[in-house]
Amino acid sequence: MKRKYTPTDIVQVYKYRELDTEATIFVGQKEDTAYSYLIGMIDYNVKRYVLDFDNRDLVSFLKNGGLVLLIDVLIALCMP
Numbered sequence: 766m767k768r769k770y771t772p773t774d775i776v777q778v779y780k781y782r783e784l785d786t787e788a789t790i791f792v793g794q795k796e797d798t799a800y801s802y803l804i805g806m807i808d809y810n811v812k813r814y815v816l817d818f819d820n821r822d823l824v825s826f827l828k829n830g831g832l833v834l835l836i837d838v839l840i841a842l843c844m845p
Contacts, residue, residue, distance in 0.1 A: 775801065775803070788806060789805070789806050789808070789813050790813075791804045791806075792804075
């Protein structure tokens, strides 16, 4: 492993997995500092998934899903 990484190196390792195809790499940064860190795990059971979402869609889904869940709970409570 290198002692220092450029921002391009970090993107290549994280996004394109060019460092080691059997390792899962996690990248982070200590808040309020200029320090970044890489954590690599060579374990086939450890995977990294990236989830992107729009907050407005999430709130809308929770509102609608919450209403359905509330109705389901009320129906379940009414059952003997």
